[in-house]
Structures are given as C-alpha cells and as structure tokens.
Amino acid sequence: xxxxxxxxxILVVLTPKxxxxxxxxxxxxxxxxxxxxCFGLFGFVLYLAKEKALLRVFREKxxxxxxxxxxxxxxxxxxxxIGGLNRKFDIVKDLIFYLPKDTAEVLSKREPETYQPIIQxxxxxxxxxxxxxxxxNTKTKEVEKVVEDxxxxxxxxxxxxxxxxxxxxxxxxxxxxxxRSPRQAKSMAAYIIFSKxxxxxxxxxxxxxxxSQALLLFCVDWYSTGERRNKSLSDQK
Numbered sequence: 001x002x003x004x005x006x007x008x009x010i011l012v013v014l015t016p017k018x019x020x021x022x023x024x025x026x027x028x029x030x031x032x033x034x035x036x037x038c039f040g041l042f043g044f045v046l047y048l049a050k051e052k053a054l055l056r057v058f059r060e061k062x063x064x065x066x067x068x069x070x071x072x073x074x075x076x077x078x079x080x081x082i083g084g085l086n087r088k089f090d091i092v093k094d095l096i097f098y099l100p101k102d103t104a105e106v107l108s109k110r111e112p113e114t115y116q117p118i119i120q121x122x123x124x125x126x127x128x129x130x131x132x133x134x135x136x137n138t139k140t141k142e143v144e145k146v147v148e149d150x151x152x153x154x155x156x157x158x159x160x161x162x163x164x165x166x167x168x169x170x171x172x173x174x175x176x177x178x179x180r181s182p183r184q185a186k187s188m189a190a191y192i193i194f195s196k197x198x199x200x201x202x203x204x205x206x207x208x209x210x211x212s213q214a215l216l217l218f219c220v221d222w223y224s225t226g227e228r229r230n231k232s233l234s235d236q237k
Contacts, residue, residue, distance in 0.1 A: 004046060012039050016034055091121050113145040118214050122194055123149075125203060126177070132193040135218045136160045139187040145218060148193075155193045163191050164216055170204050181211040187223070190215035 115133055122131045132148035132155045143160045153177060167179045181190040190211045 004043075012036050046106060088125065092126065092206060092209060114217055115214060118192075118210050119147065120147060121210055122192055122207065125206060126194045126201070127193045128199040130154050130195045132158070132191075133194065133214055134163065134191045135215070136163050136189050136191060137187055138164050138184060138189055144188065144222075154195060158191075158193055164189075169208060172196065172201070179204065179207040179211050181215045182208050183212065183215075185215055185219045186222075188218065189213065190218065194222070 031052075119131050119133060122133075123129060130149060130152070132146065134143055134148070135145040137160075141160045141164050148155070152174050158176070158178065163180070166178070166180075169182050171178055175196050177194055177196050179192040191209045192207055192214070222228070
C-alpha cells in the first residue's frame with residue numbers, strides 16, 4: 001500500500017513534465033489538473049478502502065478479545081469449581097475412611113469426640129461457626145441426643161415437634177438452614193442445623209450424606225447401649 005502511495009506521489013510530481021500539450025478542447029494546464037485530480041481521487045479511494053479494512057480488523061480484534069476474556073473467566077470459574085469439588089470430596093472421603101474409627105469410639109463411649117468430624121465438616125462446607133446436630137424420635141417427637149456448638153442458643157426454637165413437622169429434607173428458616181437425613185432408622189432421624197453464611201446454600205446432597213453418617217453412628221451407639229443394658233440385666237438375674 002505504501003508503494004502505491006509513493007508511486008502516485010511521483011506521478012503527480014512528474015505530470016507537468018510528462019504532459020507537454022493539451023488534448024481536444026482542453027489546455028495543457030487543464031489536462032495536468034485533470035490527471036492530478038484523478039491520481040488524488042484514486043489515492044483517496046484507496047485510503048477509504050484501507051481504513052474500512054482496518055476498522056473491520058479492529059472490530060474482529062475486539063470480538064476476539066471479548067471471547068478470550070470470557071474463556072479465561074470460564075476457565076477460572078471451572079478451576080475454582082473443580083478445586084471446591086476436590087476439597088469437598090476430600091472431606092467426604094476422610095469421613096468415610098474414618099467411619100470404622102468413629103464407630104469404635106462410639107462403642108468405647110466417646111461419642112462427643114466421634115461426632116466432631118461431622119460438626120467440623122459442616123462448619124467448613126457451610127462457612128459458619130454455629131452448628132447443631134440433633135437426633136429425633138419421629139414417633140415420640142422427642143430429641144434423643146444433641147451435639148452442638150451453639151453457645152448463644154441460636155437454635156433453641158428448633159425443638160423436636162418443629163423439626164418433625166416438616167417433611168422436607170432441606171429447608172431454610174430465617175437465618176438458619178436445616179438438613180435432615182433422607183432416611184430414618186427405627187423412627188430415628190438426624191438433623192443438621194447451621195447458620196446461613198451466604199445467600200445460597202450449595203452442596204445440599206453432601207450435607208445429607210453427613211446427616212446420614214451421623215445417624216449411622218447414633219444407631220451404632222443406640223444398639224450397643226441397648227445390648228450392654230440387656231447383658232447387664234441378664235447378669236443380674
């Protein structure tokens with residue numbers, strides 16, 4: 001393109017030297033002016049075409065930059081999501097791997113320590129400091145056991161009747177979230193209650209898994225305690 005402009009400039013400069021006489025009814029000066037005008041018009045048309053091409057390239061560049069930014073954002077969100085999933089997977093994996101140990105602790109009557117991994121997992125996943133784990137008999141509508149970190153009595157309104165009244169496995173009430181174990185065991189259900197730290201609660205299924213594991217540990221303790229009681233009565237006889 002630059003060579004074309006240079007050629008046009010040279011031709012414009014040499015036009016008076018090249019044109020030595022007029023043509024038809026035009027004088028020599030008129031012919032020179034007409035030729036110089038044509039060269040200038042041609043150069044202007046080339047300039048407009050080049051500007052239009054540059055504008056198109058500029059728009060395509062902006063479009064590609066926007067797509068690159070969106071892709072970068074999506075990749076960042078994907079990495080964050082995968083990282084979060086890996087962290088949650090590690091939490092659930094540790095709980096599953098430590099289940100035999102937790103069961104042994106229940107059998108050795110160390111229940112408060114046994115439920116702490118579940119409490120800590122809920123705190124980590126929900127990003128909260130206040131958690132309550134409650135085991136409710138749905139027939140008698142009584143709370144059989146409470147393991148919680150609630151020094152301010154935030155969950156005092158969640159009695160057995162209130163919990164059993166809802167048929168949902170997950171619901172929000174005020175600033176609190178309640179997750180119930182999806183299945184019952186001998187009319188017993190486990191409820192995890194924690195303060196809502198964000199507007200949206202994710203990973204509800206993981207909380208249900210934690211509630212189910214807590215119910216399993218409670219049932220192990222319940223049945224082992226019953227067996228020891230029956231054995232004691234049998235020995236007394």
